[in-house]
Amino acid sequence: MPVLPSLKDHSMLQAIAEGNERAFNDLFQLYHQHLGGFVFSATRSHELTEEIIQDVFVKVWEERAALPAVRNFSAYLFIVTRNQTLNAIRKSARMKQQQQQAMLHFTLADDREQAPADNYYALLDNAVEQLPLQQKKVFRLRQQGLKNSDVALRLNLSVNSVKKYQQLAVQAIARFIRSGLLSETIILICLFF
Numbered sequence: 417m418p419v420l421p422s423l424k425d426h427s428m429l430q431a432i433a434e435g436n437e438r439a440f441n442d443l444f445q446l447y448h449q450h451l452g453g454f455v456f457s458a459t460r461s462h463e464l465t466e467e468i469i470q471d472v473f474v475k476v477w478e479e480r481a482a483l484p485a486v487r488n489f490s491a492y493l494f495i496v497t498r499n500q501t502l503n504a505i506r507k508s509a510r511m512k513q514q515q516q517q518a519m520l521h522f523t524l525a526d527d528r529e530q531a532p533a534d535n536y537y538a539l540l541d542n543a544v545e546q547l548p549l550q551q552k553k554v555f556r557l558r559q560q561g562l563k564n565s566d567v568a569l570r571l572n573l574s575v576n577s578v579k580k581y582q583q584l585a586v587q588a589i590a591r592f593i594r595s596g597l598l599s600e601t602i603i604l605i606c607l608f609f
Contacts (some may be wrong), residue, residue: 426484428442428443429483429484429486429489430483430484432476432477432480432483433480433481433482433483433484435480440473440476440477440480443476444473447493448469448473451469451472451493451494451497452465452466452469454494454497454501455468455469455497455501458501458505459501459504459505464504464508467504468497468500468501468504469497471500471504472493472496472497472500475496475500476493476496513579513582513583516583516586516587517586519590520586520589520590539592539593540589540593542592543588543589543592543593544556544585544589546588546592547585547588547589550571550573550581551581551582551584551585551588552585553571554567554571554573554578554581554582554585555581555582555585555586555589557570557571558582564578564579564582
């Protein structure tokens with residue numbers, strides 16, 4: 417837990433609860449740099465840190481009516497900040513995974529246009545067969561349209577394990593297809609020259 421300044425004047429919380437924007441601004445000035453340092457150490461992103469700190473103080477403002485009942489404001493603020501940071505990191509990880517899957521989709525679509533369909537699907541099947549067993553199972557179940565939670569139940573895995581196996585499978589398949597198409601291109605060039 418970062419060392420936060422202690423709020424000596426509980427009347428500031430009462431004023432904020434009553435809608436005093438100046439008191440809220442004073443509170444922001446007192447805490448935002450300390451919280452920003454903590455958040456940045458977790459995210460390593462200035463943009464994400466600013467966004468999280470804004471979200472924290474928006475949440476404090478929205479829930480201001482409950483502030484007078486808070487006994488240890490520094491601990492309360494740290495918990496709100498920690499939760500906002502974890503939520504932002506999870507959201508960022510989900511977006512990254514979706515981007516990787518979209519890239520695979522577009523890579524596969526581009527490759528499909530460049531290679532005959534039979535060769536492409538044979539290459540894809542071969543790529544899936546090369547995967548380690550758990551990655552192969554997860555990939556096939558996800559291709560059938562099952563959600564991560566359903567795959568986790570079927571394979572007796574955690575949802576995080578399913579996500580990781582899917583991510584690894586997608587990356588391995590993309591590498592395999594790229595290298596396979598490159599090999600086909602080289603063979604064709606050698607045949608014609």
